Amino acid sequence: MKSSTLPLKLSHLDQQGAARMVDVADKPIQHRVAVAEARLTCQPATIRALKAEALKKGDALCVARIAGIQAAKQTPQLIPLCHPLPLNKVSVEFRTGRDFIRILCEVATDAKTGVEMEALTGASLAALALYDMMKAIDKTMVIEGLRVVKKEKR
């Protein structure tokens, strides 16, 4: 079996296993978009509390949105081997269910490398900022399903 004798190679480590930022010098600048999502599961009463705040124009979703946008911009400081990139756009969106909130983060760039880590980092920190605001009323929350749901370049 090939896979056990010759395992896949991690691109961010060199032949000696040393971490490095991969050289992207020869890659073309392309328009790239990525969308990541996460799902914060919680008690139905927590969703009701969040909606009650929203009815009063409360800041809860906005705080999480800004946390996600700011985190996406800081990705190269947070993920050690990520390249610093200019970003054209970052947006964060929420969809509430009966006992969960879905968080979607979309990032776009014109760059030599993609923005899936930016989208994942944005979705993750938006979810954590929500968690922070709701943790006093709900001890059951879990963040599930943090993944990339769209990745395009052209």
Add this chain to the structure above:
Amino acid sequence: MKSSTLPLKLSHLDQQGAARMVDVADKPIQHRVAVAEARLTCQPATIRALKAEALKKGDALCVARIAGIQAAKQTPQLIPLCHPLPLNKVSVEFRTGRDFIRILCEVATDAKTGVEMEALTGASLAALALYDMMKAIDKTMVIEGLRVVKKEKR
């Protein structure tokens, strides 16, 4: 039904729904510990690639560990309503299964408020740093079950 007419109140928003850092002036300084975990699910071949790197003393787990430790220290910059705290300790640990890696982050402080957000942020960024290094060989990865597994004060 009480819960719909009088929903729970988010502590980080004031009566008008405005976000604020909660005043912790009157809380006592206590020794506080929190542990959070996340689970990065992936292909079995990805686990084999990661272990092959480890056999060669590769840096993959170390990079993720440092990402988690650094993120835990930066939590007040990342989570808008978190208080800046001195930290006594941050550690990140990994346990690999056949098709997943469990990430555990422990944080300790002597402070007026707890460190669960620091532990969650550390676990989340450690998982994302692993994701970053393995994303070229595995398009199926998802981060699941990011939650607090221990919280103590004395």
Add this chain to the structure above:
Amino acid sequence: MKSSTLPLKLSHLDQQGAARMVDVADKPIQHRVAVAEARLTCQPATIRALKAEALKKGDALCVARIAGIQAAKQTPQLIPLCHPLPLNKVSVEFRTGRDFIRILCEVATDAKTGVEMEALTGASLAALALYDMMKAIDKTMVIEGLRVVKKEKR
């Protein structure tokens, strides 16, 4: 005249005029509060646009509030000779007039030195974040009257 021959001495510069962080080792830890304000002047139509967003539960004031809170926490990175301090509380409040928005930022700590720079930095960045969101519709905005309005210790 004494003041011209023997001018006042800047505390942050030593005898040779070299900048330094003043040594606060011998100062007692005290509870300290500071409030700063700024006034963003603009067209009445801009205030109406801001209120229309608020009626729709728009994020404008929240974005500015988070910018102010985050900036207050980052003051020691922004003001070169400021000491890093733990903060008990940061809050930002807005009051709209016909053609201006008043921004108030309150910061509290238990520390060896005060938080007026944190309050000023928070008020300033909250005002600038508002400016950023409204600059496409109003070319006449000016930030006036950035000052400390309250400073206490006990």
Add this chain to the structure above:
Amino acid sequence: MKSSTLPLKLSHLDQQGAARMVDVADKPIQHRVAVAEARLTCQPATIRALKAEALKKGDALCVARIAGIQAAKQTPQLIPLCHPLPLNKVSVEFRTGRDFIRILCEVATDAKTGVEMEALTGASLAALALYDMMKAIDKTMVIEGLRVVKKEKR
């Protein structure tokens, strides 16, 4: 009256009022310059103290200049919806009057979006760094007239 029934729309908020970084993908890269100014008003004796330091080659104006330059570079971390941009140049200049200091900050880039927020942030933090150094000798200082005085692209 049109303006009250159909108020101006804030570009940084979407139809639902949610904050986002505006997508600049389709904007051309242009050479852009912005200059912002602020005026720190103070006691005449404070200006004399500042000039006395300058005669001794004191660092006061330099500290403020560096605070402004560093803040201009950090604008995307400070203003939540600002895009990260490469900067060609940042400079900060001071002009003292009898009872005020004028602070000018100029920023230039080749980018898809302008640098007025960078210039305003630079001027604001330069003024605040001066305030910090002089606050022990003058309790009357106020920062006035923070505005954009020049904005060009070609």
Add this chain to the structure above:
Amino acid sequence: MKSSTLPLKLSHLDQQGAARMVDVADKPIQHRVAVAEARLTCQPATIRALKAEALKKGDALCVARIAGIQAAKQTPQLIPLCHPLPLNKVSVEFRTGRDFIRILCEVATDAKTGVEMEALTGASLAALALYDMMKAIDKTMVIEGLRVVKKEKR
């Protein structure tokens, strides 16, 4: 003698001696590479301790490598007059002698200005991170010979 009457002029200061970021608007974007090195001298027993950790797959060199890579990316926040640049690549390498460790940091970009400060900052922080991990067992360490060893553009 020309050099004493007309000394060399520092490019980062204007005619009045004021610090500024040099304007790079008219410089062409070129491919640029820089390599810097530093040498951490220590006791032979410290080198043996480091190698013993390496044999156990310990994280010591990896921690230093990540410190160097992260610092190289943060150079414009650390060196006041440096321009923010996109980076194509950062790598850090170690070579151990009997009583020293040589640290090499290579940085590449396509930009209007070079990356020697990024390479020096990376080498310096990688050396300091090693120092931090070994300081409990060796009080004799010194960092020597921090310099640029290669600088190219095309």
Add this chain to the structure above:
Amino acid sequence: MKSSTLPLKLSHLDQQGAARMVDVADKPIQHRVAVAEARLTCQPATIRALKAEALKKGDALCVARIAGIQAAKQTPQLIPLCHPLPLNKVSVEFRTGRDFIRILCEVATDAKTGVEMEALTGASLAALALYDMMKAIDKTMVIEGLRVVKKEKR
């Protein structure tokens, strides 16, 4: 020989060699001071250029001083396993010889752990900021002798 069979153990790595922030919970808060130095060697003409700037009240030394002070405050972000600490004081001093500049950085705290890494980081970045300003006129500069010269607690 004992030292080869039982080498010294790095305190920042656990039994498995994993990096961690050492737990300082049980250490007492003490007053701690550290001084580090570095020596930037250069051409005599470069020293003359620097002094000529100083005569004109140029900013060169001030820029380096602020770079050192700011870097000392950011040490926990730069050195992965360092603890975030409150600092009582940071100062940076320069002494010029015929063909070198000595940089001294002093840091003081009341904390559970020392500040030698803060002093070393401050001295290193102050030296690098000087290097940056003088690199256009001198290609021979090297930073030597970066070490701790004083460390006290009481």
